[in-house]
Amino acid sequence: MDRRRFAIGAAAFGVGALASGLPRTSAAKAAKAKPAAARSGEPDVLVLGAGISGLQAAWLLEDQGLKVSVIEARDRVGGRIMTLLDQPGYPEMGFNSMGEGYGRGLDIANRAGVEMQEVGARYRIGPPGLLYMGDKALTREEWAKFPGNPFPDAFKSVMPGELVPMLVAQKTRLTDWNSWHDPVNAKLDISLHAFLREQGLSDQAIHLAYDIAPYYGMNAYDVSALLSEYNDGFVKAQIAAGPKSFAVKGGNLLMPMALAKQMKGDLLLGREIVAITQAGGKVTVHCADGATFSAPKVICSLPFSALRNVAIDPGLSGIQAQAVAQLGYQPISMVFVTAETPFWEQDGLAPAMWTDGTLGNVIPQRYGEDPQQITGFIAQARGNLANYWDRAGAEAVKAMVVARIEALRPAAKGKLTAHSYFSWSQEKFNLGDFSYIAPGQVAWMDEMAKPAGNLFFCGEHTATGARGLEGALESSERVALEVLGM
Numbered sequence: 086m087d088r089r090r091f092a093i094g095a096a097a098f099g100v101g102a103l104a105s106g107l108p109r110t111s112a113a114k115a116a117k118a119k120p121a122a123a124r125s126g127e128p129d130v131l132v133l134g135a136g137i138s139g140l141q142a143a144w145l146l147e148d149q150g151l152k153v154s155v156i157e158a159r160d161r162v163g164g165r166i167m168t169l170l171d172q173p174g175y176p177e178m179g180f181n182s183m184g185e186g187y188g189r190g191l192d193i194a195n196r197a198g199v200e201m202q203e204v205g206a207r208y209r210i211g212p213p214g215l216l217y218m219g220d221k222a223l224t225r226e227e228w229a230k231f232p233g234n235p236f237p238d239a240f241k242s243v244m245p246g247e248l249v250p251m252l253v254a255q256k257t258r259l260t261d262w263n264s265w266h267d268p269v270n271a272k273l274d275i276s277l278h279a280f281l282r283e284q285g286l287s288d289q290a291i292h293l294a295y296d297i298a299p300y301y302g303m304n305a306y307d308v309s310a311l312l313s314e315y316n317d318g319f320v321k322a323q324i325a326a327g328p329k330s331f332a333v334k335g336g337n338l339l340m341p342m343a344l345a346k347q348m349k350g351d352l353l354l355g356r357e358i359v360a361i362t363q364a365g366g367k368v369t370v371h372c373a374d375g376a377t378f379s380a381p382k383v384i385c386s387l388p389f390s391a392l393r394n395v396a397i398d399p400g401l402s403g404i405q406a407q408a409v410a411q412l413g414y415q416p417i418s419m420v421f422v423t424a425e426t427p428f429w430e431q432d433g434l435a436p437a438m439w440t441d442g443t444l445g446n447v448i449p450q451r452y453g454e455d456p457q458q459i460t461g462f463i464a465q466a467r468g469n470l471a472n473y474w475d476r477a478g479a480e481a482v483k484a485m486v487v488a489r490i491e492a493l494r495p496a497a498k499g500k501l502t503a504h505s506y507f508s509w510s511q512e513k514f515n516l517g518d519f520s521y522i523a524p525g526q527v528a529w530m531d532e533m534a535k536p537a538g539n540l541f542f543c544g545e546h547t548a549t550g551a552r553g554l555e556g557a558l559e560s561s562e563r564v565a566l567e568v569l570g571m
């Protein structure tokens with residue numbers, strides 16, 4: 086089984102497929118592999134970053150008998166798994182949930198010993214969200230007849246947030262979504278904007294359907310259509326695997342916290358890495374506090390957005406250097422809001438709101454014991470709106486969100502509290518949510534994660550066969566095999 090087949094296969098196997106850490110064939114080879122250095126004070130491998138990909142890479146290598154230490158800048162583990170554990174319902178600021186096809190994700194949750202709950206209801210329950218164009222609320226039927234609706238006749242009743250995923254799902258040019266980064270498909274690496282124009286959308290329609298709340302990039306010019314088609318293939322594979330979605334009861338952050346406790350080696354928190362040097366067969370990691378750590382091999386799971394602030398000597402070269410410097414990371418900012426009384430029951434309107442203005446997208450949170458119960462709302466801004474919010478500042482945005490919801494939903498007046506503001510772009514050790522690929526950059530995928538001497542790379546940005554958390558875990562397997570010389 087080659088590596089790619091393994092990556093795809095593992096996702097389909099489900100819980101327990103990776104109970105031994107590495108696939109059986111690889112585990113047999115790994116059993117013969119000798120640790121890179123004799124056991125001493127120095128680890129065989131240093132892992133940089135204690136997000137899920139770093140923690141999993143560390144576990145896979147410890148499972149093969151290597152001595153591993155993990156260094157993390159924050160004073161917590163989990164990276165983009167981030168739950169507000171002190172807020173009602175434990176709202177998730179990062180990773181939300183995994184589908185039934187997350188073989189690796191379900192396996193690692195099982196190993197962590199955390200209790201998983203089925204949360205599919207979070208997404209299925211409740212009426213479809215209302216569309217707000219300016220101050221005007223529109224149902225689907227009203228939107229279909231709305232004079233300002235720029236969509237082609239066939240799509241008049243499709244809501245703005247639905248149109249692009251629907252078109253990509255229907256018109257994807259990939260017969261095998263896993264081939265999205267295959268050089269034979271290089272000619273398909275056009276912008277999503279160009280792809281949507283080919284489907285008959287006007288610039289105005291693309292602006293409304295995508296640019297106001299872009300899933301990837303700042304707008305449809307900024308993202309490769311192939312990335313959207315890859316994501317579409319992954320989503321379809323998840324849907325085919327089953328309708329359920331799972332999250333950790335009590336907050337997803339409990340999972341990396343439990344994994345950290347299982348580490349045999351050192352986990353050093355609060356150590357910001359500022360430089361990585363390689364000389365004489367040794368890699369040395371330099372921290373902001375002056376501490377240094379060395380090992381024969383180092384795995385770097387830092388997002389490239391954070392890695393570009395780390396000095397690397399000898400420097401990276403070619404496409405890899407370009408990717409570290411330029412790979413895009415998605416701006417997403419959020420405000421967590423609670424309501425004293427259920428204003429949506431009083432006004433009889435849908436609790437979810439998609440707006441074309443500064444309020445962004447208002448998403449009900451159902452994180453209580455009873456999945457019917459709305460425990461709060463997240464107002465979410467993506468792309469340019471997220472940057473606008475960040476510039477305006479947390480307190481101003483919290484006040485704006487409350488004022489806008491109250492203006493659009495008078496029944497909410499005096500009932501709302503905006504608790505937290507969270508911006509992934511302002512998180513120094515992420516500088517954005519997930520990575521995205523701009524047109525012309527798909528060719529980077531097979532180059533940018535290659536080892537540079539004894540410096541190896543993992544993280545969601547390096548995955549090519551799965552998205553999100555599942556992709557991060559896929560990358561841990563690849564990098565573990567590379568470190569083991571397999």
Ligand SMILES: Cc1cc2nc3c(=O)[nH]c(=O)nc-3n(C[C@H](O)[C@H](O)[C@H](O)COP(=O)(O)OP(=O)(O)OC[C@H]3O[C@@H](n4cnc5c(N)ncnc54)[C@H](O)[C@@H]3O)c2cc1C
Pocket residue numbers: 133134135136137138139156157158159162163164165166178179180181182183356357358359386387388391392395417509513514515518519543544545546552553554555557
């Ligand atoms: C809002 C949001 C929603 C999401 N929802 C989902 C979802 O529903 N399903 C899904 O599958 N995925 C989802 N994801 C994606 C998923 O959370 C990520 O793909 C995954 O957690 C990434 O893990 P990682 O280890 O690659 O990176 P990270 O978690 O970012 O880990 C990198 C680590 O490196 C550390 N680091 C950075 N710089 C330094 C430095 N200089 N020195 C030392 N350490 C450093 C960071 O602090 C961090 O801990 C979501 C992400 C976000 C942000």
